[in-house]
Amino acid sequence: MAEGVDRDSLALFGARLAGSAVGFASTVFFARELGASGLGVYFTFETVVVLVAVLARFGVDTAVVQRLAGAGDATERARYLTGAFGIVTVPLLTVTAAVLLFADSFTSLVGLAVAPLLVVAIAAESGQWVLLSALRGERRLPTSAGVELGGELVRVGASVWFVLDGVGPLGLVYGFVLGHAVRVLAALLLLDTGFARPTRETMRSLVSFSSYTAGVNVSHLAYSWLDTLVLAIFVSKAAVGTYEAAWRVSVVVAMASTAVGASLSPSVSAWASSGAIERIEESVTESLSLALVLVVPAVVGAAVLGGPFMAVAYGFGGGTLLAVLVAGQVAQSVKEVVQSTLLGLDRPRAVFVANAVGLTANLVLTVGLALAYGPLGAAVGTALTAGVAAALLWRALSSEIRLRADWTALAWQVGAALAMGAVVFGASRVVTPDSAGSLLALVALGALTYGACLGVHPPTRARFVGLARSRTES
Structure with missing residues (x-):
């Protein structure tokens, strides 16, 4: 694999690992201070923010990475970035109106009267991912990783302060908003790309690409958050707290794959432009091995120590739940690498089709199993969904390049x-x-x-x- 991809993957992985370590320690603290139900209230708020923000972004953040990475000059990059914010503005205003109009419903769902904070958090969530995507499009993954880590440190520090001050779950909401605001400001200051009036061709190019990646983001949203939302609506906040505590541990082991995928996509885009197909094939082969280097032992480790880990760390059960969620990250890790390669090759339609099928499977499996068997059923459905999507994406990429493991x-x-x-x-x-x-x-x-x-x-x-x-x- 190219040294740059390796190095950028390591930078992003290191920052996310540090952020996850801080986040895990804070979750342990919050679990003991607020209990599973208190955690569930915050996780439900976060789920709503991420869900709505993904819909508002319309997949434009993924398009920004690809278009900026392949742009010919600074002016073209500036047009793409400005156009991206223009695309996001209309759905964001629509979402804002909907949240304020149905404030009572959101209050009932979350368990807190936080409609105004939801609006601010959704705007910050959308803005941060567009700006972080722009940094990645500039091939500056270490910088974007630093911004992510800085925002996480602010979130955790502020949340701890508010909880110790007796604010309760609302303190975690305040911390979330502050952490995201810091990411937005830092990314704005650090970006080399400026702003310029987009042309009609710029907007057409962004919309064309994001119309496919919007479906990809919705599928990822369903994979990551649908199970939590179903548990929040139909089971209990305590079930949400237990499930999310286990889920966030499982996500840590797959961070290598997300880091590899994030660094691979812009590199593949640049290599494809120069016709370096063999370089892409070699990088994908090595990326698959690197992506699974932590996931494989984690599956075994969760099977052996999952129960004691959940009991000691959080004070509640969920060992089998953790083991199933970690096992599901094997397929998700393969999916990250293969999907990022297809996007780098400018094949968003293939990614869209695979994720659309995965989304359908997720709706049927995760919702059905969650309603029947609670958190464990949701975990099984999520793992099966990742397997379906990974298999379809693998088949799509194998028709583009020689795909080998x-x-x-x-x-x-x-x-x-x-x-x-x-x-x-x-x-x-x-x-x-x-x-x-x-x-x-x-x-x-x-x-x-x-x-x-x-x-x-x-x-x-x-x-x-x-x-x-x-x-x-x-």
Whole structure:
């Protein structure tokens, strides 16, 4: 894979890992301060914000990455960015009117009277992703990663302060709004791309691309948030709190794939413009291995230590739920890499079709299973949906390039993960994972075992040693 993609992936992954570590620690704190129901209120608010903001953005943020990455000069980039905000403005105003008009319904759903805050949060959520996408379109992933991390630190810090001050779940809402506002301001200050009046061709190009990626974003929205919304409406806020606590742990293990996908798309776009198809094929093969390097051992780890982890960290159950959600990230990781490559190749229609089918499967599986079996049913439906979408996207990309997986590297990952699981399971018979200290010791033992087993494979060892050196020298 090109060194730039590796390095940018590492920068984004590192920032998101740090942000997730901070977010996880804060969730543990909030769970103990507010309980599963209190967390559920906040997670429901966040779900509504993300859901509505994705609809308002109309997929234009993904179009911004692709169009800015392929733009010929600064003026063209400025036109695309300005045009993107123009496209977002109309649906955002419509959403604002709807939230204020149906304020009582949103209050009933969330459990707090927060309609004005919803409007501000939706605007900030939409703005931050357009601006972060512009940074990625400039091929400045480390900068966008830093902005993401800074906003997360502000969110957590403000939320902790408000909760300690006795504000309750509303304090988490205040923190969310402040964190997003910081991201918007920071991205605006750091962007090299300015603003310029868009041409008719600019708007046509953005709308053409985003009309497909809007469907992709809705599908991703359903995959990430539909289950939470169903639980909030039909089950309870406590179920939402438990489910989201487990879900956010599972998402951490897939951050490598999201980082790889985010860095791969603009690079593929540039390579495709110059006809470097072999470079794309090589990068996809290596990206698939890198994307799964944390997910594979996490599946085994969640199966062995999922129950103790949920009990020690949050004070409530959900071990099986966590294991199912982590397993679902295998297919989601493959989907991230393949989908980003198709978008970089300017094949949004293929991505749209695959995600439309995935969305239909999600509506049937996740909603049906969630209503029948609660959080665990929602987790199974979500995992199956990711598998359907990944298979369809793989088939679509294989018709564009020679799509190959490095089966030797993947086999080493699976073997190392199974060895790790055996070691940790045996150790857990001696050291009971019923406290933070014993649990961390077992996790550390597992990480060392997995790393040592991977290190025996020369190509994998050389890959990560080279990546570490390039990052140190950059």
